[in-house]
Structures are given as C-alpha cells and as structure tokens.
Amino acid sequence: MRLSTLTLHTNAQNRIADLQARMNDVLNPPNLSSTDPVAWDTKYRSSDSVAQLSQFARNASSAHDRLLTTQTALNSVFKTLTDLKTQLMASPPDLTTAKNAKDTLLAIANTKDSQGVPMFSGSMSTTPFDQNGNYSGNSQELNIQISENLQVPASISGQRAFVDTGVFSALDSVINDISTTGLVSTPSLQALTDAITKSGNVQTEAVLRVDQISSQNTLNTNLKELYTTQATKFDPDPVEQITTYNMLQTQYEALLKSYAVTFKSPTLFDYIS
Amino acid sequence: MSGALDIGLSGIRAAQYALDVTGHNIANASTPGFNKLLVEFKDQPFPPIGGVTASSRPSSSAFNQNQALTNISTGAYYDKMATETKPVTDMLSNDTFLNAIRDFANSIQDLADNPTSMVARETVVAKANTMGDSFNTIGNFLQQAKQNISQASNLVQQEITTQMQVLKDFNEHPSSNTSQVNQALYKLAELTGVRYSVNSNGTYDIQTFSGGQTKALQDMQSLLNQVDGKVKTAFDQFQNTFNQVHAQGVDLNGNQAQVFFTNGKVSVTPDQIGAADISALGVANSQNNVNALKLAPDSTLRNSLANIVTDLAGSLNNSSMLGKTYSDAGNKFIADNGVNLDEEAVNLVKFRQMYEANAQVIKTQDEMFQTLINIRA
Numbered sequence: 005m006r007l008s009t010l011t012l013h014t015n016a017q018n019r020i021a022d023l024q025a026r027m028n029d030v031l032n033p034p035n036l037s038s039t040d041p042v043a044w045d046t047k048y049r050s051s052d053s054v055a056q057l058s059q060f061a062r063n064a065s066s067a068h069d070r071l072l073t074t075q076t077a078l079n080s081v082f083k084t085l086t087d088l089k090t091q092l093m094a095s096p097p098d099l100t101t102a103k104n105a106k107d108t109l110l111a112i113a114n115t116k117d118s119q120g121v122p123m124f125s126g127s128m129s130t131t132p133f134d135q136n137g138n139y140s141g142n143s144q145e146l147n148i149q150i151s152e153n154l155q156v157p158a159s160i161s162g163q164r165a166f167v168d169t170g171v172f173s174a175l176d177s178v179i180n181d182i183s184t185t186g187l188v189s190t191p192s193l194q195a196l197t198d199a200i201t202k203s204g205n206v207q208t209e210a211v212l213r214v215d216q217i218s219s220q221n222t223l224n225t226n227l228k229e230l231y232t233t234q235a236t237k238f239d240p241d242p243v244e245q246i247t248t249y250n251m252l253q254t255q256y257e258a259l260l261k262s263y264a265v266t267f268k269s270p271t272l273f274d275y276i277s
Numbered sequence: 278m279s280g281a282l283d284i285g286l287s288g289i290r291a292a293q294y295a296l297d298v299t300g301h302n303i304a305n306a307s308t309p310g311f312n313k314l315l316v317e318f319k320d321q322p323f324p325p326i327g328g329v330t331a332s333s334r335p336s337s338s339a340f341n342q343n344q345a346l347t348n349i350s351t352g353a354y355y356d357k358m359a360t361e362t363k364p365v366t367d368m369l370s371n372d373t374f375l376n377a378i379r380d381f382a383n384s385i386q387d388l389a390d391n392p393t394s395m396v397a398r399e400t401v402v403a404k405a406n407t408m409g410d411s412f413n414t415i416g417n418f419l420q421q422a423k424q425n426i427s428q429a430s431n432l433v434q435q436e437i438t439t440q441m442q443v444l445k446d447f448n449e450h451p452s453s454n455t456s457q458v459n460q461a462l463y464k465l466a467e468l469t470g471v472r473y474s475v476n477s478n479g480t481y482d483i484q485t486f487s488g489g490q491t492k493a494l495q496d497m498q499s500l501l502n503q504v505d506g507k508v509k510t511a512f513d514q515f516q517n518t519f520n521q522v523h524a525q526g527v528d529l530n531g532n533q534a535q536v537f538f539t540n541g542k543v544s545v546t547p548d549q550i551g552a553a554d555i556s557a558l559g560v561a562n563s564q565n566n567v568n569a570l571k572l573a574p575d576s577t578l579r580n581s582l583a584n585i586v587t588d589l590a591g592s593l594n595n596s597s598m599l600g601k602t603y604s605d606a607g608n609k610f611i612a613d614n615g616v617n618l619d620e621e622a623v624n625l626v627k628f629r630q631m632y633e634a635n636a637q638v639i640k641t642q643d644e645m646f647q648t649l650i651n652i653r654a
Contacts, residue, residue, distance in 0.1 A: 008616050035367045037366050037370035045586075048370070048586075056382070056576070059387075066390050119393075128560065147567070159564075
C-alpha cells in the first residue's frame with residue numbers, strides 16, 4: 005500500500021499512542037462491559053449467582069444452628085420423659101420427680117434462642133407456656149430460603165413439639181394419678197409412652213431437616229465454586245499482567261527504534277546528489 | 278534539422294514542468310488536505326512536429342473523493358457512537374450500582390431469617406435507600422448525558438457553519454488551490470454527510486445530508502432516551518411489585534403494612550416493614566416471616582439491567598469495529614493522495630534524467646550544427 009509521508013508520520017504517532025494505551029490498559033484494565041460484553045455478562049451473572057448462593061449459605065447456616073438447638077432441646081425432652089417413665093416403671097411413683105420433670109420440660113418449652121426469642125412459640129414472641137403447660141403460641145414455623153426454589157422450616161412450633169405430642173397432658177395425668185392414688189394408671193402410662201414416641205418423632209423430623217439443609221448446603225457450595233470460577237475467569241492474572249506488560253514494553257522500545265531508524269536515517273534525497 | 282532541437286526543447290520544457298510539479302508536491306508534503314499533483318506527458322504527433330507536452334492533474338477525482346467523504350462520514354458516525362456509548366455502558370455496569378441491588382435482596386433474606394430483629398430491619402431500609410439512590414444517580418447521569426449531547430450537537434452545528442463558510446469564501450474566489458477546500462470537506466464529512474461537485478467555473482456545489490457526528494449525536498440522544506426509559510421501567514416495575522407485596526404484609530406492630538417505596542425512597546420506618554403475613558394482624562413482634570420471603574427480590578431487576586448493559590456493550594463494540602473500518606477506508610484515500618517524499622525523490626531523479634537526456638539531444642544537435650559550420654569555415 006502506498007503511504008503519503010504525512011500519513012507515515014501520523015501512523016507512527018498513532019502506533020506509539022496505541023501501544024501506550026495498551027500498556028495503560030494492562031496496568032488499569034478497562035471495564036469488561038466496554039471491551040468484552042460477553043465476558044462481562046458471564047462475570048456479572050456468575051458473581052450475581054455467587055452473591056445469591058452466599059446468602060443462601062448464610063440462611064442455611066442460621067437455619068442449621070436454629071434446628072440444632074431445637075434438636076438438642078427436643079432431645080432433652082425425650083430424655084426427661086424417658087427417664088421419668090423408667091423411674092415410674094422401676095420404683096414406686098414419686099410425685100416430686102414427676103413435678104420436677106414437668107418443671108424441666110416447661111423450662112425447655114420456654115427456652116429462648118440467642119436473640120432472646122422463644123424457640124417454641126410459633127411466630128409469637130411471647131413466652132409460649134404458662135405454669136400449667138397451657139400454650140399461648142401458634143402453630144406457625146419460620147421458613148427459610150436455602151436455594152432459589154427451596155424453603156425449609158427452620159423451627160418447630162410449641163404446638164407440634166409439646167401440644168400435639170401430648171407431653172404436658174400426659175405429665176398432668178401422671179401427676180394427677182400419683183397425687184390421688186399414689187400410683188400411675190395404665191392409660192396415663194400409655195399417654196406418657198405415646199408422648200415419648202411422638203416427641204421422638206418430632207426430634208427425628210428436626211434431624212431430617214438438619215440433614216436436608218446440610219445436603220442442600222453442599223449442593224450450594226459446589227455450585228458456588230463453579231460460579232466463582234466463572235466469575236473470576238476474566239479477572240486479570242497478575243503474572244499474566246506483568247508478562248504482557250513486559251512484552252508490550254519491549255514492543256514499545258522496538259517501535260521507537262524502528263521509527264527512529266525510519267525517520268532519522270538518510271532518505272532517498274541523500275542519495276540523489 | 279531544427280526538428281530535433283524543437284523536440285529536445287519540448288522534452289526539456291516538459292521535464293522542467295515535471296520538476297516544478299514535483300517541487301510543488303514536496304513543498305506541500307505537510308499541507309493538510311493537499312492532494313498531490315500527477316504529471317501527465319502527452320506525445321506530439323510525429324511527423325511533423327514530435328516531442329512532448331506535460332500537464333498536471335490532482336491525483337484524485339471528485340467521484341473518488343466523494344466516496345472517501347462517505348467513508349469518513351460513516352467512520353465518524355460510528356466513532357462518535359462508540360465514544361458516547363462507552364461512559365453510559367461503564368456507568369450501568371458499575372459494580373457499586375449492581376451490588377446495591379444485590380445487597381438489598383440479601384438484606385430482605387436476612388430479615389426473613391430474623392423478622393423481629395431491628396438491626397435486620399434497619400439494614401433493609403438502608404440498603405433500599407442505597408439502591409434507590411443508585412437508580413436516581415443513574416437517572417441523573419443519563420439526564421446529564423442527554424444535556425451534554427445537546428451541547429455537543431450545538432458545537433457540531435457551529436463547526437459545520439464554520440466549514441461551510443470556508444467553502445463559501447472559496448466559491449467567491451475560486452482557484453486551483455484546493456487544499457483548504459479538501460480540508461474543509463474532510464472536516465465537514467466528520468461532522469455530517471457531505472458530497473460535492475465542481476462547476477465549470479471552479480466553484481463547488483456542496484450538498485449536506487444526515488450523517489457523521491450530527492447523526493451520531495441524534496441517534497445517541499434517542500438511545501439515551503431508550504436506556505433511560507428501560508431503566509426507569511425496570512425499576513418502576515420492581516417498585517410497584519415490591520409495594521404490592523409489601524402492602525399485603527403486617528408490620529412489627531401488628532398493623533397492615535403501607536407502601537414501601539415512594540419515588541425510589543423508602544417511605545416506612547424499620548418497624549413498619551411488613552415481614553409478616555396477614556395472619557399476624559394485631560400481633561406485635563411476630564416472628565412470622567411469610568411476607569418477607571415473598572418480598573425477597575428475584576433476579577428480574579438485575580437481569581433487566583444486565584440485558585440493557587449487554588445490548589449497549591454489543592452496540593458499542595459494533596460501533597468501534599465499524600468506526601475503525603470506515604475511518605481506515607477514509608484515511609487510506611487521504612494517504613493514497615497525499616505526498617510521499619520518497620516517491621517524489623524518485624520523480625526528481627527521473628525528471629532530472631529526462632531533463633539531462635533532452636539537453637543531450639540539443640547538445641548533439643548543436644554539435645551537428647557545429648560540424649556543418651566547421652565545414653563551411
């Protein structure tokens with residue numbers, strides 16, 4: 005291609021300026037959206053997913069902790085009831101033991117979490133059980149979002165843990181029997197046994213929920229790793245940056261020398277005379 | 278006998294003329310808009326006369342130059358589009374802005390996790406305001422960008438008037454000195470679409486039409502309006518949906534929740550956020566988080582914005598590429614028709630040799646005359 009001398013000079017200036025700009029871009033990479041929209045879109049959507057999965061992980065962690073605490077409490081319920089039944093079967097029924105068991109269970113039923121919120125009040129914030137074991141909470145359970153399409157109950161209401169299982173009504177029957185006859189009637193013992201079974205079932209349900217959250221969390225973590233890889237794929241690699249910069253610097257020096265030779269060396273005019 | 282003398286003389290004259298043209302080209306090597314002159318030799322019929330005449334013409338024709346003007350104009354259009362689109366794309370794809378939307382979504386999740394927590398509620402309000410401010414910032418930025426485009430359009434119009442005046446001045450006193458006209462035409466082509474024809478009296482007929490930076494600025498104004506509209510629509514839809522769901526909820530005091538966003542600003546206090554559903558009506562400090570889970574924004578807003586950015590960025594890349602292609606084509610014409618000093622150096626040698634050779638013809642003829650004179654003597 006034929007070039008005018010004016011264009012040769014202009015091109016020289018443009019190429020030098022272009023290399024300077026590229027060196028600057030290596031040190032201060034421009035916004036991906038301007039230079040590579042497809043890469044930006046991938047990075048944006050991936051980092052958006054990472055942020056969302058991180059939130060789900062926090063939710064899952066919170067639900068996990070809450071359910072573990074609930075499970076521990078329910079385990080105590082189960083153990084207290086089992087111990088009471090063992091004691092009732094092994095020796096003459098003791099009223100104090102039965103009353104102590106009820107007090108222990110009432111204390112568990114009114115346990116508050118680290119935020120000071122009752123664990124077994126449903127969605128109510130008031131103390132759920134009175135001295136007699138009457139429930140003033142509700143049956144609502146706190147659902148937590150742990151993936152885009154999955155919400156899990158992260159609490160167990162007092163209704164389900166104590167009312168539906170008949171824990172306090174069974175204890176009241178036992179206490180009433182001991183107070184009046186000194187013995188525990190078969191129906192009362194059966195009610196206690198049923199309460200133990202149902203309480204165990206609720207505890208198992210809490211364990212299953214914890215397992216479900218753990219499994220989902222593992223899936224989320226794997227997915228998050230994939231998205232993180234995608235999101236950081238286009239981030240500048242410092243080693244590559246230094247290498248590219250050195251390469252461009254060499255190219256820049258070569259270009260300057262090349263133009264110095266082109267424009268400072270003798271022109272054809274020098275050979276004419 | 279005198280034929281060879283005349284022929285040699287015509288060669289010398291032609292070579293002298295060619296050297297003059299070459300000198301003129303060399304002198305104008307750095308003159309903007311200068312199209313080099315080409316020497317054209319034409320042989321004289323032989324016999325009876327013989328010899329050569331030389332003339333010159335500009336290296337480019339009006340047809341070619343009009344083609345180049347179209348390329349320059351198209352290149353300037355795309356270059357301007359790319360230059361003006363880039364800051365808008367960068368602004369919309371800014372991490373701070375997009376993070377504000379994510380942070381708000383996450384704060385709602387945290388609220389659902391702990392619906393009675395005042396810290397969580399205050400965070401929701403703070404993040405919602407930050408997000409609303411971000412959208413206002415974008416709106417203000419686009420508004421400012423539109424004003425800048427209007428100002429730029431005025432400047433471009435002023436520059437068009439200036440260049441048209443150059444051409445008008447030339448037409449009042451037409452001459453063969455067209456470098457200034459070419460320069461004005463090249464500049465005009467960057468500013469708007471332009472084509473020309475030369476009249477027999479040397480004046481230029483100039484036609485301008487939509488193109489160049491003028492059209493780019495008009496299209497950019499329309500693009501900014503579209504982007505502004507899309508961003509506003511996306512946020513308004515988000516606000517309306519959020520407000521509708523929120524109003525179905527119950528706040529921490531057990532009251533029916535109110536409108537959450539008013540013109541991008543949070544219009545409720547932290548305790549008035551409707552995290553609970555209607556079953557908690559009349560119940561203070563409810564742990565009910567059913568409405569908070571419904572409020573948690575999905576990715577619709579973020580995806581809408583990502584789509585706007587991706588469309589803009591695609592258009593930006595396209596404009597950059599086309600701008601370079603057309604500008605290169607326009608510049609190639611200027612490069613082809615400008616002066617190359619090496620080429621002119623070769624011409625100098627060539628025409629000097631032509632001059633010397635023709636001088637040699639005259640010298641030989643002169644020697645032959647001398648021979649005849651000497652015979653007489």
